[in-house]
Amino acid sequence: MEKTPNTSPAIAVSACLLGRPCRFDGSSKPIDAVMRLGRRYKLVPICPEVAGDLPVPHPPCEIVAGSRPVRVVDATGDDVTQAFHLGASRCMEQLRDADCRVAVLKSKSPSCGSGLVYDGSFTGALVPGWGVAAQLFRDAGIAVLDESQVQKLDMPSDPAQP
Ligand code: SF4
Incomplete structure (x- = not known):
């Protein structure tokens, strides 16, 4: 079956x-x-933290493991959950x-x-879970991959290859 689309499909990509x-x-x-995906797809850069009006730089932030509803705090202890939802x-x-x-x-x-996030202790410990934006996208039916999974996008062999 022919898999080549007539137009480049759009893929959202973490801007970083x-x-x-x-x-x-x-x-x-x-x-x-990830950057090579631009040969085949229209890349749509996104950054949920910038979109949520967090300045760059800002203190590191982590999801508090097990929080329901989800809560995000920064390393100074401030609650930044609303900025994460907004972004x-x-x-x-x-x-x-x-x-x-x-x-x-x-x-992370x-x-x-996607699948693993820091646990809110700011010690580098990871727990199963999804980032706030990643979870929202998944809930909307969007497939979320991380940067180690781009081969799943059915890339053709290098177009520069003879
Ligand atoms: S929120 Fe963080 S991980 Fe996501 S695009 Fe922005 S800088 Fe990258």
Whole structure:
């Protein structure tokens, strides 16, 4: 069956994975395999924390493990849950506008993490869970992958290859 689409499908991507310096400490986390997705897909950069009006830099933030409803705090103890929800919902609008069915998001982040997130103790400990934006996207039926899973996107062999 022919798998090549007539137009490039849109994929939402954590902006830090594309080299944008939007992480809490002002750094980025560019990943070549993620940037190469741009050869086949229309990439829609998103950053839920910037979208939630958190400044860059800002203190590291973590989801409090087991909190229901989910609660996010920063390393100074401030509750930043509302900013995380606001950013997630604003990014959800971006995904809807661009008709994204897939999102490739940065692992372990309290916004973008998929399957594992830090536990709220700021000790580096991880627990099963989803970032606030990642969970919202999943609830809307969007497939969420992290940067180590881009091969699942059925990339063709390197187009530069003879
Ligand atoms: S919120 Fe997501 S996109 Fe923004 S810096 Fe954190 S991991 Fe990257």
